[in-house]
Amino acid sequence: MAPPLAAATPGHRLSDPGPVAPQADPSILPFSVVVPLYNKAPFVLGSLGSVLAQTFGRFELLVVDDGSTDGGADLAEGLADPRVRVVRQPNAGVSAARNKAIELARGEWVVFLDADDWQHPQFLATLRATQRAYPQVDCVASRFVEFTGAGTAPPARWPVPPGPPRIELIEDLAARWMRGPTLFTGSIAVRRRVLQQLQPCFQPGESFGEDLELWFRISERTPIALVHAPLAAYRVGVADSLSDGRQPWCQPxxxxxxxxxxxxxxxxxxxxxxxxxxxxxxxxxxxxxxxxxxxxxxxxxxxxxxxxxxxxxxxxxxxxxxxxxxxxxxxxxxxxGPPVPAAEGVPDSRWPPPTPLIPPTAPRT
Structure with a gap:
């Protein structure tokens, strides 16, 4: 397992000083990656595979199936990895699924991932380094990219800056949000104890903006350490099975x-x-x-x-x-829409092939 990068001060960059110090209580699982699932069978193995391909491997992968009817939960259960846990519940909406996942999570930090999005292999390692560099914050996140594509295919191109990424400490999320893109649900990690204090974190019965509301509630309690590297990928152009079908001009x-x-x-x-x-x-x-x-x-x-x-x-x-x-x-x-400028000094780098998913019948090596 590659050691995570360590970090510097606000506005500075992550560097690599060697192995990081062990955490105070090694029995505590650092991460719970929680995935609400509803009828995303064509995508779910790709998303879960991106988690299992992380270079930092101390996590649980908790899938809460919200009454899927397309066999997606069966695919998740078929993964031969002890870190994967699948919980099923009757259909109650994405907010209820995420709240249930927070209730069941065992990790110190909760990471959110939708069942059609992706994580870069260094995502958790970089968040872990950022957490240790800024122990006073209860929320860390990274930038992200958007991608299109069907099935379990990863993003075709993933522009990752060379060298250690810069860290920005966000004190006022609303002001920062108006300056430009920052984070999204699949690029954020929050201390579990903070989420437990805010339960219900996601408003039951709502599935538009309910995640953004939570990030603002959290930002009223703690600064957010933002890694300026796109280490999560948001899939666009796919009908959202968890959306509420609202019109885009109806104020949530x-x-x-x-x-x-x-x-x-x-x-x-x-x-x-x-x-x-x-x-x-x-x-x-x-x-x-x-x-x-x-x-x-x-x-x-x-x-x-x-x-x-x-x-x-x-x-x-x-x-x-x-x-x-x-x-x-x-x-x-x-x-x-406005033209999208090319990122200066950010070369395109091919997505590294993820670790193959091991079929349940295959011998482990």
């Missing part, structure tokens, strides 16, 4: 809960401002989706909900689009 309940929480007495005023600004910007995003869908009434309602952003140009541009822009033109403008 967690945004209102965020506003209420940060307006409470005693909340840090600086973070309150950035959180409310983020909520307004999310409202403008949804207003634009409503315009593109021809739902102008919903767009105006969302604009009024984000009226505190009226001092900004983006609010007035969105209002002008709602008043004057034909639906077809608005859809073309809003959905074409």
């Amino acid at each position: 309940p967690w945004v209102d809960r965020l506003r209420r929480r940060v307006r409470a007495r005693g909340f840090d005023p600086r973070r309150r401002r950035s959180a409310l600004r983020l909520a307004d910007q999310l409202g403008l995003n949804m207003a634009r989706e409503a315009i593109a869908a021809g739902e102008r009434g919903a767009a105006f309602a969302l604009l009024m909900g984000a009226r505190h952003a009226m001092a900004g140009r983006r609010w007035w541009v969105t209002a002008a689009m709602a008043l004057c822009c034909p639906q077809g033109l608005a859809a073309r403008i809003l959905h074409r």
